[in-house]
Amino acid sequence: MTNHTVTSTFAQRLPKTENMFIPFIMSGDPTPELTIELAYTLQESGADVLELGVPYSDPLADGPTIQQAAARAIEQGMTIQKAIQLIPEMRKRGVHIPIVLFTYCNPVLQYGMETLVKELKKNEADGLLVPDIPLEESEELKQHAEAHGIQLISLVAPNSEERIKRIAEQASGFLYCVSSLGVTGERAEMDPNISSFLEKVKHYSSVPVAVGFGISTNDQVQLMHNYSDGVIVGSKIIKIIEGEQSALLKEDTRDEGLKRVKEQITQLINY
Amino acid sequence: MSVTYPDAKGRFGDFGGKFVPETLMAPLQEIEAYLTEALQDEEFIAAFQHELKTYGGRPTAFTYANQLTESLGGAQIYLKREDLNHTGAHKLNNAIGQALLAKRMGKTKIIAETGAGQHGVASATVAAKLGLECKVFMGEKDIERQELNVFRMKLLGAEVIPVSSGSKTLKDATNEAIRHWVAHCDDEYYLIGSVVGPHPYPEMVRNFQRVIGDETKTQFDDVKGGLPNRIYACVGGGSNAIGMFYPFLGTGVELVGIEAAGRGIQSPEHAATLTKGTPGIIHGSMTYLLQDEFGQITEPYSISAGLDYPGIGPEHAYLHASKQVRYESITDDEALEAIKTLSRTEGIIPAIESAHAVAQAIKEAETMDPSETIVINVSGRGDKDMSTIMEYFEGSDGLD
Numbered sequence: 001m002t003n004h005t006v007t008s009t010f011a012q013r014l015p016k017t018e019n020m021f022i023p024f025i026m027s028g029d030p031t032p033e034l035t036i037e038l039a040y041t042l043q044e045s046g047a048d049v050l051e052l053g054v055p056y057s058d059p060l061a062d063g064p065t066i067q068q069a070a071a072r073a074i075e076q077g078m079t080i081q082k083a084i085q086l087i088p089e090m091r092k093r094g095v096h097i098p099i100v101l102f103t104y105c106n107p108v109l110q111y112g113m114e115t116l117v118k119e120l121k122k123n124e125a126d127g128l129l130v131p132d133i134p135l136e137e138s139e140e141l142k143q144h145a146e147a148h149g150i151q152l153i154s155l156v157a158p159n160s161e162e163r164i165k166r167i168a169e170q171a172s173g174f175l176y177c178v179s180s181l182g183v184t185g186e187r188a189e190m191d192p193n194i195s196s197f198l199e200k201v202k203h204y205s206s207v208p209v210a211v212g213f214g215i216s217t218n219d220q221v222q223l224m225h226n227y228s229d230g231v232i233v234g235s236k237i238i239k240i241i242e243g244e245q246s247a248l249l250k251e252d253t254r255d256e257g258l259k260r261v262k263e264q265i266t267q268l269i270n271y
Numbered sequence: 272m273s274v275t276y277p278d279a280k281g282r283f284g285d286f287g288g289k290f291v292p293e294t295l296m297a298p299l300q301e302i303e304a305y306l307t308e309a310l311q312d313e314e315f316i317a318a319f320q321h322e323l324k325t326y327g328g329r330p331t332a333f334t335y336a337n338q339l340t341e342s343l344g345g346a347q348i349y350l351k352r353e354d355l356n357h358t359g360a361h362k363l364n365n366a367i368g369q370a371l372l373a374k375r376m377g378k379t380k381i382i383a384e385t386g387a388g389q390h391g392v393a394s395a396t397v398a399a400k401l402g403l404e405c406k407v408f409m410g411e412k413d414i415e416r417q418e419l420n421v422f423r424m425k426l427l428g429a430e431v432i433p434v435s436s437g438s439k440t441l442k443d444a445t446n447e448a449i450r451h452w453v454a455h456c457d458d459e460y461y462l463i464g465s466v467v468g469p470h471p472y473p474e475m476v477r478n479f480q481r482v483i484g485d486e487t488k489t490q491f492d493d494v495k496g497g498l499p500n501r502i503y504a505c506v507g508g509g510s511n512a513i514g515m516f517y518p519f520l521g522t523g524v525e526l527v528g529i530e531a532a533g534r535g536i537q538s539p540e541h542a543a544t545l546t547k548g549t550p551g552i553i554h555g556s557m558t559y560l561l562q563d564e565f566g567q568i569t570e571p572y573s574i575s576a577g578l579d580y581p582g583i584g585p586e587h588a589y590l591h592a593s594k595q596v597r598y599e600s601i602t603d604d605e606a607l608e609a610i611k612t613l614s615r616t617e618g619i620i621p622a623i624e625s626a627h628a629v630a631q632a633i634k635e636a637e638t639m640d641p642s643e644t645i646v647i648n649v650s651g652r653g654d655k656d657m658s659t660i661m662e663y664f665e666g667s668d669g670l671d
Contacts, residue, residue: 131292
């Protein structure tokens with residue numbers, strides 16, 4: 001750990017650094033109130049870190065499932081500011097795991113980098129992940145994040161090659177490994193070379209290494225636990241929530257819906 | 272003046288760069304490495320120039336617009352005739368350059384995005400000529416609007432992939448092409464159609480399009496001697512304008528880029544990115560774009576599909592910020608009026624995109640001295656726009 005001007009809360013809020021489960025949900029999809037409830041349900045289902053998505057009009061790294069979730073959330077009026085304001089509500093609800101805001105770069109620039117990390121800290125968030133700021137463009141944001149005790153999460157990909165070392169060595173919070181080339185979304189099969197890729201990443205990384213992109217079955221979760229410190233699951237979670245949407249949206253069936261979400265997630269990450 | 276942009280990070284001043292997911296960094300570095308090597312290889316340059324000449328039809332003509340000049344009574348007007356390129360616009364220059372690079376890299380397939388279909392047609396054409404497979408991503412809305420170009424691409428052997436995400440137009444076709452490329456960069460090359468996108472695309476496309484300005488410089492010197500006073504080019508992503516302007520930067524020639532004002536820049540329906548936009552990231556590049564206060568990219572509007580883009584090349588953003596180029600905007604109505612004027616005075620029907628440059632030049636030429644000279648880049652011809660133009664004038668009855 002480097003010396004932070006403001007103490008980072010990420011490590012102290014993190015329940016464990018092995019066999020981690022890191023789910024992604026989209027702020028405001030289907031409603032802001034349900035995002036808070038779903039965050040709590042995910043924690044109760046075993047989540048170790050929550051990735052809270054900010055919807056964006058042009059999500060370059062995302063497949064159709066997350067694109068559509070973003071479009072629905074924008075339609076509902078969700079913004080980066082409103083997403084951040086959900087975090088204190090989640091804390092009140094009992095969410096105590098680290099919360100990482102996932103947002104594309106353009107909303108960050110419009111909000112202001114320094115304002116954003118200050119607001120994140122003030123609103124009890126722990127980390128920030130911006131998928132379209134590669135290492136070369138990350139310096140300014142990283143400085144602001146460090147000064148305010150927010151962990152800037154880095155991504156590394158199977159084709160990062162000689163960049164793996166540079167990215168892994170400066171990683172904070174956890175290191176996000178992209179499982180295979182392409183966008184987010186379910187995949188039938190994982191990259192056959194994933195074990196050697198992850199081995200290399202783990203060699204250089206001083207923070208836990210988690211794998212994401214395309215993880216949607218219990219088999220894949222189990223396989224990834226062999227090679228890494230955790231899994232990140234996005235599109236599959238969105239699909240599970242979509243499947244329960246009508247139950248979730250009605251007051252009298254909400255608890256049942258949440259219960260079924262929890263059951264499906266428990267099955268997915270059970271090992 | 273020596274122009275040293277972009278720098279090593281692909282920045283033109285504050286603009287440009289590579290704001291892309293990590294998975295795209297490797298393919299971009301691969302292109303950069305091959306491109307640097309190719310541009311130092313005389314054989315590659317010779318092959319590019321050979322295709323431009325024997326296949327594209329370069330050099331394109333340089334025409335004195337005598338009747339237009341006389342009717343306005345101001346500056347002498349010259350036209351750079353990019354409309355005479357094979358496939359009807361300057362787009363082919365870049366498509367040839369990048370397809371040759373793709374072959375050099377050992378790629379067997381190219382992918383491209385298209386709005387109106389002009390870049391899609393240019394890519395499909397070059398792919399056919401060079402024996403490459405070609406996939407063109409096109410928004411579902413544009414497919415409906417541009418039936419003829421869809422057919423042209425298919426006739427040329429390309430596969431047209433409908434894009435149903437987002438607003439189903441050019442911006443989304445570009446997103447989808449990039450998403451597809453991430454997963455298939457081993458054997459596919461992404462042939463981007465304008466001076467947009469992450470580094471090294473803006474610089475590369477500019478280098479393949481600068482032939483427009485280089486030829487103009489020689490041709491003007493041959494017919495008039497010296498340099499013109501002003502040059503006009505339309506700007507969507509901005510490839511014809513950069514190609515024309517680049518060799519004239521720092522020479523004292525006044526350069527004017529013309530954006531699409533659509534139904535007026537006071538209305539929400541325009542594509543005037545520099546006039547009305549703010550800095551941000553679109554398609555991997557820091558530039559000006561049309562967006563809301565929360566950073567969501569908004570939909571542009573122009574009657575001209577080629578200018579209907581919410582961003583602009585980062586080098587234009589830089590040239591705007593450093594005041595090296597003056598940017599103006601022209602409405603749909605003004606552009607369509609200019610089509611009629613140029614058609615009737617010079618027998619040249621420009622593309623609606625190019626007509627924006629013609630319209631601004633007409634406005635300004637009137638106020639200039641007859642001893643002064645201007646050049647308009649007629650970036651494409653209007654054949655593709657006939658149905659739009661007919662609709663606008665409500666058939667031939669509305670022409671007079």
